[in-house]
Amino acid sequence: MRLVVGEGSCGLAAGAGAVYQQLEELLAQGNEAGVELGITGCNGMCFLEPIVDLYDDEGALHRLVKVQAKDAKAIYEAATTGNLSLVDKLRISASDAEFLDRQTRIALRDCGVIDPESLDDYLAHGGYQAIGKILSQGMSQEDVIHEIDVAGLRGRGGAGFPTAFKWRAARDAKADETGQKYLICNADEGDPGAFMDRAVIEGDPHSLIEGMLVGGYAIGATEGIVYVRAEYPLAIVRLRKAIADATERGYLGQNILGSDFSFTLRIKAGAGAFVCGEETALIESLEGKRGMPRLKPPFPAQAGYWLKPSNINNVETYANVAWIINNGGAAYAAMGTEGSKGTKVFALSGKIARGGLVEIPMGTTLREVIFDIGGGIRGGKQFKAVQLGGPSGGCVPAEKLDTVIDYNELAATGAIMGSGGMVVMDEDTCMVGMARFFLDFTAKESCGKCVHCRLGTKRMLEILDRIVNGQGEEGDIEKLEELCYAIKDGALCGLGQTAPNPVLTTIRYFRDELEAHINEHRCPAGECRELITYFIDKDACVGCTSCARQCPAGAITGERKSPHEIDPALCIKCGNCKTACRFGAVRVR
Amino acid sequence: MQKKISNLPFKGTKEQEEQLKAVIAENCHDKSNVMVVMQKAQDIYGYLPIEVQEMIADGMGVPLEKVYGVATFYAQFALSPKGQYNISVCLGTACYVKGSGDVLERLKERLGIDVGECSSDEKFSLEACRCIGACGLAPVLTVNDEVYGRLVPDDVDKILAKYA
Numbered sequence: 001m002r003l004v005v006g007e008g009s010c011g012l013a014a015g016a017g018a019v020y021q022q023l024e025e026l027l028a029q030g031n032e033a034g035v036e037l038g039i040t041g042c043n044g045m046c047f048l049e050p051i052v053d054l055y056d057d058e059g060a061l062h063r064l065v066k067v068q069a070k071d072a073k074a075i076y077e078a079a080t081t082g083n084l085s086l087v088d089k090l091r092i093s094a095s096d097a098e099f100l101d102r103q104t105r106i107a108l109r110d111c112g113v114i115d116p117e118s119l120d121d122y123l124a125h126g127g128y129q130a131i132g133k134i135l136s137q138g139m140s141q142e143d144v145i146h147e148i149d150v151a152g153l154r155g156r157g158g159a160g161f162p163t164a165f166k167w168r169a170a171r172d173a174k175a176d177e178t179g180q181k182y183l184i185c186n187a188d189e190g191d192p193g194a195f196m197d198r199a200v201i202e203g204d205p206h207s208l209i210e211g212m213l214v215g216g217y218a219i220g221a222t223e224g225i226v227y228v229r230a231e232y233p234l235a236i237v238r239l240r241k242a243i244a245d246a247t248e249r250g251y252l253g254q255n256i257l258g259s260d261f262s263f264t265l266r267i268k269a270g271a272g273a274f275v276c277g278e279e280t281a282l283i284e285s286l287e288g289k290r291g292m293p294r295l296k297p298p299f300p301a302q303a304g305y306w307l308k309p310s311n312i313n314n315v316e317t318y319a320n321v322a323w324i325i326n327n328g329g330a331a332y333a334a335m336g337t338e339g340s341k342g343t344k345v346f347a348l349s350g351k352i353a354r355g356g357l358v359e360i361p362m363g364t365t366l367r368e369v370i371f372d373i374g375g376g377i378r379g380g381k382q383f384k385a386v387q388l389g390g391p392s393g394g395c396v397p398a399e400k401l402d403t404v405i406d407y408n409e410l411a412a413t414g415a416i417m418g419s420g421g422m423v424v425m426d427e428d429t430c431m432v433g434m435a436r437f438f439l440d441f442t443a444k445e446s447c448g449k450c451v452h453c454r455l456g457t458k459r460m461l462e463i464l465d466r467i468v469n470g471q472g473e474e475g476d477i478e479k480l481e482e483l484c485y486a487i488k489d490g491a492l493c494g495l496g497q498t499a500p501n502p503v504l505t506t507i508r509y510f511r512d513e514l515e516a517h518i519n520e521h522r523c524p525a526g527e528c529r530e531l532i533t534y535f536i537d538k539d540a541c542v543g544c545t546s547c548a549r550q551c552p553a554g555a556i557t558g559e560r561k562s563p564h565e566i567d568p569a570l571c572i573k574c575g576n577c578k579t580a581c582r583f584g585a586v587r588v589r
Numbered sequence: 590m591q592k593k594i595s596n597l598p599f600k601g602t603k604e605q606e607e608q609l610k611a612v613i614a615e616n617c618h619d620k621s622n623v624m625v626v627m628q629k630a631q632d633i634y635g636y637l638p639i640e641v642q643e644m645i646a647d648g649m650g651v652p653l654e655k656v657y658g659v660a661t662f663y664a665q666f667a668l669s670p671k672g673q674y675n676i677s678v679c680l681g682t683a684c685y686v687k688g689s690g691d692v693l694e695r696l697k698e699r700l701g702i703d704v705g706e707c708s709s710d711e712k713f714s715l716e717a718c719r720c721i722g723a724c725g726l727a728p729v730l731t732v733n734d735e736v737y738g739r740l741v742p743d744d745v746d747k748i749l750a751k752y753a
Contacts, residue, residue, distance in 0.1 A: 013736035046725020192681035195722035272664030349683035
């Protein structure tokens with residue numbers, strides 16, 4: 001028997017650490033059955049954390065979910081006695097299990113399966129075979145790049161640029177007399193709502209290292225740098241250990257696996273700036289400066305880090321590389337659509353029944369991801385929109401749910417593939433508020449270099465602020481549109497060029513909501529505080545007084561067992577009463 | 590993003606200064622390590638008052654203006670001290686959609702401080718942070734390194750009581 005506790009950041013936040021500790025203590029007290037205890041990274045089922053995987057003596061998996069420290073005793077007894085009926089109530093339900101069964105995992109192939117802190121476990125799952133194959137078969141740089149080209153791998157960080165093209169450009173770039181080229185990994189995963197890169201680094205750090213080894217070989221770099229955002233401390237710890245282990249065992253360093261290929265890898269921690277996800281800003285930050293984007297050209301392939309030829313890819317891109325080398329580019333390209341090959345990882349969150357990481361072949365529809373895998377909207381509400389691509393993307397409405405996942409198809413909706421954040425919204429989410437939220441984000445994160453982005457986003461935010469506060473004016477939509485196009489044209493980098501997308505898609509698909517805010521000073525979703533009033537439906541209220549007890553302003557009055565009333569003059573619109581009411585009697589208009 | 594600059598007096602100790610000097614000595618061969626030194630300095634002092642920035646600029650041989658520029662650019666660098674317990678509320682998209690804004694409002698109300706400020710007894714400080722990637726548990730906040738998830742505003746009092 002083997003017990004494996006899911007210890008990604010999200011598992012730990014849900015209490016996996018305490019579960020592990022309890023199991024460890026119990027096993028220390030008595031373990032004649034020889035039960036093994038280990039950890040693994042995130043398997044992507046965030047909605048079921050903490051998760052314990054029990055492998056029986058035949059190797060069959062029994063997945064136990066929403067495990068709390070108090071359940072440790074039962075799990076211990078089940079594992080030591082072999083009486084698995086003791087943990088029946090913790091077993092994953094058949095419908096939840098579908099969440100994983102419907103996926104095709106390549107980038108996440110080992111996440112939640114192997115122990116991320118064990119190089120041997122990675123080797124046991126076919127690790128470092130890709131770089132082994134390249135070095136032992138004497139594949140040339142072009143052979144490697146050709147394989148990536150055949151695979152049709154495109155950058156998974158957002159822009160979707162063909163990886164082979166970038167690698168060729170970096171390989172062909174002439175290095176100076178030092179011959180130095182750099183291979184950089186962008187792990188500055190800043191899009192709110194996206195966390196697949198964190199899952200890969202925390203759950204399978206060696207797959208990133210191996211992908212970078214292959215990339216380093218292909219472009220002729222001897223030094224690699226991983227730029228990890230500061231908000232991911234566990235990822236940094238696990239990656240640091242993986243690099244140390246790989247170096248000790250000769251997978252990193254001089255003369256790797258006895259060849260004449262040498263490659264070292266180091267980590268650079270970011271300090272919290274969204275714009276550093278832009279490749280030239282990331283390079284500036286690596287050099288210890290303010291992360292402000294550079295003018296392109298020259299592209300990083302010609303003059304990147306310290307003006308040497310550099311190649312930058314995102315974590316998920318590298319995580320696909322070893323699989324492609326092992327299985328062949330054609331196998332990868334067999335999945336997906338004409339213009340978008342392979343698989344993509346999405347981070348499902350928001351008002352979704354089953355939130356977590358989903359890896360599916362390109363060409364799957366949004367509907368399949370959200371409803372078949374994600375289980376639809378939590379609490380039986382109506383689906384309204386899905387936000388793709390974070391602050392650079394847009395909201396896709398219900399009528400576009402049959403759009404297939406493909407770089408071009410998604411771009412046609414006004415959203416983007418982006419890094420894969422999918423935040424699902426229901427009828428209670430105000431789309432104008434959402435657009436304001438993203439503008440607030442980009443206005444704060446604009447580095448300030450370009451006037452259009454620095455001032456344009458600020459002006460847009462001011463207009464949106466007025467609108468959600470009920471002071472919208474006629475002509476605001478046109479003003480917003482004008483600013484959107486000016487910023488798109490006038491900004492130097494991707495941050496500014498895409499910042500207007502959330503507003504543009506809101507205008508395109510939810511114009512009626514915007515107009516309701518502006519013309520009628522009404523928020524149809526009932527979310528914008530300045531525009532709503534709480535009231536109690538007299539027919540539904542049973543007079544249980546729980547709302548009145550929760551009201552911090554003392555605005556609710558009424559006798560026990562008779563309908564209550566809210567005094568709008570005293571109400572501070574905190575919404576406590578609505579949460580407290582079990583009869584749905586507190587309404588918003 | 591505008592940062593709040595503290596006007597509390599600098600209370601650095603001799604030991605802290607020694608630690609910082611050791612960090613500078615280790616890194617001063619390469620000017621690109623300015624950020625690394627600043628990160629370590631923040632671990633030592635908890636924040637980066639101008640006195641510390643001056644020491645870094647002198648030690649690393651870069652203009653103070655450059656250090657200040659980096660300190661004000663990145664969200665992680667604090668120019669105002671943190672409380673004994675630093676509360677950080679995630680305002681990433683997923684948390685926002687699930688009501689982290691209300692949780693933050695409740696904290697502001699209970700602590701009587703705004704985002705980026707520290708309570709006068711230096712016990713609690715409050716900040717709003719970018720997505721910490723725990724979207725599956727949204728809305729979340731952290732108190733120092735402890736993560737609390739699936740919150741509603743009413744959980745705030747319970748959490749604060751734990752640290753009172």
